[in-house]
Amino acid sequence: MRYPESNDVLASKLTKASIIISIAVLLLVGVMRRVKLDLGIDFSFLPPFHAILNTLVTICLLAAYYFIRKKEIDNHKKSIFGALTFSALFLLCYVLYHFTTEETTFCKEGMIRSVYYFLLITHIVLAGVSLPFILLTFTRGFTYQVEKHKKMARWVFPIWLYVAVTGPICYLLLKPCY
Numbered sequence: 001m002r003y004p005e006s007n008d009v010l011a012s013k014l015t016k017a018s019i020i021i022s023i024a025v026l027l028l029v030g031v032m033r034r035v036k037l038d039l040g041i042d043f044s045f046l047p048p049f050h051a052i053l054n055t056l057v058t059i060c061l062l063a064a065y066y067f068i069r070k071k072e073i074d075n076h077k078k079s080i081f082g083a084l085t086f087s088a089l090f091l092l093c094y095v096l097y098h099f100t101t102e103e104t105t106f107c108k109e110g111m112i113r114s115v116y117y118f119l120l121i122t123h124i125v126l127a128g129v130s131l132p133f134i135l136l137t138f139t140r141g142f143t144y145q146v147e148k149h150k151k152m153a154r155w156v157f158p159i160w161l162y163v164a165v166t167g168p169i170c171y172l173l174l175k176p177c178y
Contacts, residue, residue: 004144005144006143006144006146007143008143010143011139011140011143011145014135017135018132018136018139019132021135022135025091028095029095029098032095032098032099033098033103036099036100036101036102037100038100042101046093046096046101047097048171050097050167050171051168051171051172053086053087053089053093054164054168054171057164058164058165058168060083061161063079064079065157083160083164087134087164090167104177106173106174107176108173108176116173119170119173120170122162122166123162123166123167126163127163129159130159130160130163133156134156137149137152
């Protein structure tokens with residue numbers, strides 16, 4: 001398949017934007033557990049919405065994988081745009097929730113507690129670490145740097161998928177504790 005020529009100028013700009021966005025998000029996430037804002041609105045309804053958004057990200061990622069295997073590039077792009085859109089909505093809602101709502105602690109004991117914390121910790125760490133690489137992988141694809149995109153996507157995709165899948169699992173495990 002012949003792709004349009006890569007756009008190195010746009011790639012450079014998007015790479016810088018990816019780095020700035022990643023740093024800003026990591027700073028926000030680092031601050032949100034220490035700062036609580038009273039906006040006069042109860043946002044405790046958001047956790048199930050977070051799980052739904054992550055489930056939609058999962059569906060989009062699996063569709064993107066399916067479409068790229070079938071060499072349906074346009075459908076692959078649409079699926080990735082969907083995954084990015086749902087991820088961005090998730091992030092906005094997640095930050096809003098944690099800036100305005102007290103933490104819910106896990107209330108179960110025994111092996112399930114260890115499973116929950118393993119999933120939660122790996123989910124959080126991989127979400128933070130993967131964000132810049134997700135954005136950079138997208139940049140490579142969007143600017144038709146196809147070989148670079150393929151190399152990155154091979155390892156970024158399973159990490160992003162793991163993060164998207166473990167989010168709703170963590171929610172379901174924590175749900176009885178709200």
